[in-house]
Amino acid sequence: MIRKALATDAVAVAPLILDAIGIEIAHDLTGASNKEEAIRLIGYFFAQKDNRLSYENAVVATDQKHVIGIALFYHGSQTERLDRPFIERWMERKGQAPTIVKEAQDDEFYLDSVAVHPDCRGKGVGTTLLKAFExxxxxxxxxxxxxLVDEDNGKARKLYESFGYRPDATKLVSGHLYYHMVKNVPVLV
Structure with missing residues (x-):
């Protein structure tokens, strides 16, 4: 089942988000220096409003009892506003602004992250979340x-291509090269 995310989903989704974005991107966003701190800070930001990791920008997949997957998304034109809390946190704690790469273009609705609990992979949950995003x-x-899809993740790239996504550029994010993939969708009238 797919539903809108709730702030109370933070504990369940934080490890999934970390799994999707990796420790390097988590560090660039939150300043976390290890996995445990990254999960805690991701959970904190998820439970807050007005940031790219917020529950406001997410749907979750459940198995009736537990959250088993998440899709995070936002419009590219909102990137600066949604990244501001991360920049403010860095400035407070470290006295400097982080380097956060803008992943989305201003004219696109962007799938920031999609992740499925390891025990539930290969069962169509990721596909269901991708369809929910669309x-x-x-x-x-x-x-x-x-x-974005990591250049080393051929399996995910093939899945996205099967849904009609096409690479149009590459982006270097936290030391990794990603394909920026786009798709046009019909507009409901």
Whole structure:
């Protein structure tokens, strides 16, 4: 089952988000220096409003009792506003602004992260979350959707291509090269 995420899902989704974004991106966003701190800070930001990791920007997949997957998304034109809490936290704690790469273009609805609990992979949960993201884009009237996929993740790239996504650029994010993939979706009238 897919539902809107709740702030109370933070404990369940924080490890999934870390799994999707990796420790390097987690560090760039939160300043975390280890996995435990990254999970704690991701959970903190997830439970807050107005940031790229917020529950406001997510749907979750459940198995009736537990959260087993998550999709995080936002419109690229909102990136600066949604990244501001991370920059403010860095400034407070370290006295300097982090380098946060803008992953989304201003004219696209962006799938920031999709992750499925390891015990539930290979059962179509990720595909269901991807479809939920696309339905959200259609419902909001966005014609262009996008995502990044690690150049080393050929399996995910093939999945996205089977859904009609096509690479249009590459981006270097936290030391990793990613394909920026886009797709046009029909607008509901």
């Amino acid at each position: 339905k959200e884009a259609e419902a909001r009237g966005y014609e262009r959707i996008a995502l």
